[in-house]
Amino acid sequence: MGKQDTEMLKGVLEGIVLSILATRPAYGYEITSELRDRGFADIVEGTIYAVLLRIEQKGLVDVEKVPSEKGPPRKVYSLNAQGRDQLGEFWGSWNSLADRMTHIQQEHSEGNN
Template sequence: MAVKTQMLKGLLEGCVLEVISRKESYGYAICEELNESGFADLNEGTVYPILARMEKGGWIECEKRKSPFGPKRKVYSLTETGKNRLEDFKETWKSIKNNVDNVMKASDEYEDKYEDKE
C-alpha cells in the first residue's frame, strides 16, 4: 500500500493541474472530478494539501467567490507557472508511461515464450 501512496503523490499534482486547466474550480469539485476519473478513494483531505502546496509554489492562484450554498468558495485557476508545470508533467508522464509499457510488454513476451516450453 505504501508504494501505491508514493506513486499517487506525484501523479495527483499533475492530475489536479489538468482538472484546473480545463476550467477554474474549487476543491470539492476537483475532488469529485478526480473520483469520476477513477480515483475512487480520493478525498478532500488529500486534495486540499496539494492545492495549498501549488498555491504556495505559484502554480495556481485562488480567488474567493460567492457560493449559492453558503460561505465563499476558493476558486482555483492556473498561473503561467502552473501551465508550464502541467506541460512538463505531461511530457514526463508520456516518457515514463512508455518506458513502463515497454518493460511490461517485454515481461509478457518473456512469460509467453518460456511458459510454452514447460
C-alpha cells in the same frame, strides 16, 4: 484502491489536479467530485486541499475568493502561465516514464512466452 495504487497516485496527483484546472477554474470540492466521477473513488477532500495548498504556494495557480450560498467564501483556483508550464513538464515526464514502463512490460511478456 490498494496500497500500491495509493502510493502511485500520490506521485501524480498534483499533475492530475493541474490537468483539471487547465480545463476550467474550480474549487476543492468540485475537483474531488470530478476525480470520483473518473474512478478515483477513494480520494478524500483533505488530500485535494493539501495538493491545492502546495500548488498555490508554488505559484502555479491564481486564487479568487468567491461568495458561497452555504458558508464562507470558496477559493476558486485557476491555472496560470507558470502552472501551464509545470503541467507541460508533468505530461512530458509522464509520457517518458510510460514509454519506458511499456518497454519493460513488453520485454517481460516476451520473456515469459
